[in-house]
Amino acid sequence: MNRTPRDRDAEGRARSARPRDGLGRPLPYGERGVERQPEGVARTPDETLVEAQRLLDAGKPFHAHEVLEDAWKSGPEAERGLWRGLAQLAVGLTHAARGNATGGAALLVRGAESIASYAAVMPYGIDVDGLTRWAGALADELRRNAAVVPAAERAPQLRAGR
Structure with missing residues (x-):
């Protein structure tokens, strides 16, 4: 059997070095693919949100999900649910843009649930209420109509007033 060697790091984990399109x-x-976001980049919360x-x-x-995932994995324990939820919202939009309405709706709901407890605080100016409304509306739309969603046109605003 002729197999291509698998792309693994020093610990044996898959690196997934294949080129990717704009939706991953x-x-x-x-x-030729779209350049991926480097993993494990330490950013301030402001830098994370801007990027x-x-x-x-x-x-x-x-790609936004990868940036948010870095914050989720490296941030303070008290904020992990916030960053994880934001990453899930980005993945939900990714699935919606790829035409996976069921997966998109599920991740949007899960992400909104993860960030909901931060609404009173609005950490870093994040528009938690606006994001949960956006996620709920898009999830409902995906459940009713499984059409492909244009990612840039349907992108949420992470911060209030921006």
Whole structure:
């Protein structure tokens, strides 16, 4: 059997070095993809939100999810639910843009539930109420009509008044 060697890091975990499109879908080796976000980047919360919003506005919610995931994995324990929820919202939009209405709706609801407890505080100016309304409306729309959602046109605003 002729197998291509798997792309693994020093610990044996898959690295997924295949090129990807703007929504994070793998492309065939040798094709030109969209540059991925580097993993494990330490950013301030403000830098995280600015970069994630830039990527959402550019129609790259998969890439925004990677930025938010760094904050989730490296941030303080008390904020993990916030950053995880924001990452889930970005992944929900990713699935909606890929045409996976069921998965998109589920992740949007899960993300909204994860951030809801932060509404009274609005950490870092994050519009928790606006995001939960956006996620609920988009999830309802996806359940009624499984059409592909244009990611840039439907991108949420992470902060109030921006």
